[in-house]
Amino acid sequence: MKTITGPTGQCSQLYLDISKQTHVLVAGTTGSGKSVVTRGILNALLYRASGVSADRAELILIDPKGTELVEYKYAPHCISYASASNDCSMLGVLQGASDLVDRRFATMQKDPSKMDNRHYYIGSDVWVVIDELADLMLSPDASVVKRLIQHIGQLGRAARVHLLCCTQTPIVKVIPTEIKVNFDTILALRTRSAQDSRNIIGISGAEQFPKVGKALYQCPDNIGITVEDLLYVDDSETKRLVDHWRGQYTKNELRRMSNNVYDGVHSPNSRYSGFLHKLFG
Ligand SMILES: Nc1ncnc2c1ncn2[C@@H]1O[C@H](COP(=O)(O)OP(=O)(O)OP(=O)(O)O)[C@@H](O)[C@H]1O
Ligand SMILES: [Mg+2]
Numbered sequence: 406m407k408t409i410t411g412p413t414g415q416c417s418q419l420y421l422d423i424s425k426q427t428h429v430l431v432a433g434t435t436g437s438g439k440s441v442v443t444r445g446i447l448n449a450l451l452y453r454a455s456g457v458s459a460d461r462a463e464l465i466l467i468d469p470k471g472t473e474l475v476e477y478k479y480a481p482h483c484i485s486y487a488s489a490s491n492d493c494s495m496l497g498v499l500q501g502a503s504d505l506v507d508r509r510f511a512t513m514q515k516d517p518s519k520m521d522n523r524h525y526y527i528g529s530d531v532w533v534v535i536d537e538l539a540d541l542m543l544s545p546d547a548s549v550v551k552r553l554i555q556h557i558g559q560l561g562r563a564a565r566v567h568l569l570c571c572t573q574t575p576i577v578k579v580i581p582t583e584i585k586v587n588f589d590t591i592l593a594l595r596t597r598s599a600q601d602s603r604n605i606i607g608i609s610g611a612e613q614f615p616k617v618g619k620a621l622y623q624c625p626d627n628i629g630i631t632v633e634d635l636l637y638v639d640d641s642e643t644k645r646l647v648d649h650w651r652g653q654y655t656k657n658e659l660r661r662m663s664n665n666v667y668d669g670v671h672s673p674n675s676r677y678s679g680f681l682h683k684l685f686g
Contacts (some may be wrong), residue, residue, distance in 0.1 A: 408409075421446065423627075426625060426626075427587075427624055428561065428567055428570075428587050428590065429568070429588065429592070430570055430588035430592070431443060431572075432593055433593060433595050433620075435593075436617070436619065437573075437594035438617040438635060439571040439594060440536060440571065442635055443571055443590060445638045446642060447464070447477060448646055449463045451647075456654070456672070461530065462482055463482050463529045463531050464477055464482050464483045465483075465486075465498060466485065466536075467488075467533070467535045467536065468486065468534075469488060469537045469541075471488030473536045476640065477642045481654055482529070489540060495540075497539070499550065499553045499554070500553060501597075502533045503553040503557055505566055506564040506566050509564040509565070510526075525562075526565050527563050532568075532569055534569050535569070535571065538571065538573060540579075541577045551583070552592070558584060561572065570588070575604040577604070580605075589624065590623065592611075592620040592622055593605040595617070595619070596611040596612045597612055597618060598612055606621050606631060617635075618635055618637075620632070620635055
C-alpha cells in the first residue's frame with residue numbers, strides 16, 4: 406500500500422510505501438504540523454483503503470489530547486481509540502496492538518496459508534497511531550509502554566502492524582535508542598534547536614525551517630536525508646472522507662462497529678475486549 410505525504414522539493418510525489426517503510430516517526434516543535442502530517446497520511450490511507458484484501462487498512466488510535474485524531478474514531482476502519490482522559494485505556498489499547506502482533510504470528514505458525522511468500526501475514530495493514538509519544542513515555546507506565554512499542558517495532562513488519570508516532574519532545578527518555586532504531590522512516594519538522602534536530606534525525610537543519618510545511622526526511626530508499634514540502638489537509642476534508650466511508654455501511658452495521666470500538670472514556674472497565682472482538686469475533 407502506498408500513501409502520498411506531499412510533493413517533494415522537486416515537485417514530484419513523495420510516497421510512503423509501507424511494505425518497505427514499516428514504521429514512521431514524525432517529530433518537531435509544538436505547532437510545527439505533526440498532527441496535520443499524520444492526518445495527511447491517514448487520509449491518503451483511507452482514500453486507498455477499499456475495504457478489500459490487500460488495500461485494507463485498519464486504525465488503532467492513541468490520541469492523548471482527544472482532539473487530534475478524534476474524527477477517525479468514527480471511520481469504519483477504526484478498531485480502537487483511546488485518549489488521555491483515561492491513562493489505563495491508552496495502555497490497554499497499546500497492549501491490544503502488541504497482542505495483535507503475537508496473535509498474527511501464532512496464526513501464521515499454525516496455518517502457513519495465512520502468510521505470503523515473503524512470510525508476511527495475509528490480511529489488513531493495521532496502523533497504530535500515537536499522536537504524542539511523550540504522554541506515554543513520560544507516564545508512570547513508561548517501562549511497559551517502552552516494552553510494548555519495542556515489541557510492535559521489532560515484530561510488526563511481518564505481522565503488518567505499523568507504528569506512526571508523533572512527538573514534540575525529542576529527548577532520549579521519549580525516543581530511546583531501542584525504540585528509535587525501529588523507525589525506518591523519519592520526518593523532522595521544525596525543531597526548537599539544532600540539538601533537537603540531531604536527536605530526531607541525526608543532523609541539524611530542521612531548526613531553520615519555517616514554522617510549518619517543511620521536513621527533513623529519511624526513508625530506507627533514500628541515500629541520505631532530503632528536504633521535503635509537506636501537504637496540508639483541513640478538518641473538513643477528513644470529515645468528508647470519514648462520512649463517505651460511513652455511507653458505505655448500513656446504520657446497524659455502523660452501530661455494531663462503533664460498539665466494538667474500544668473507547669476508554671465510555672468503557673473504562675472493558676479493557677480491550679471490544680477491540681479483540683472486532684478483530685477476531
Ligand atoms: N503543511 C502545512 N501548510 C499550512 N499550514 C499548516 C501546515 N501544517 C500545519 N499547518 C498549520 O499549523 C497548525 C498547527 O499544526 P498541528 O496542529 O499539526 O501542529 P502540531 O505539531 O501537531 O502541534 P502540537 O504539538 O501542539 O500538537 C495547523 O492548525 C495548521 O493551521
Ligand atoms: Mg498535534
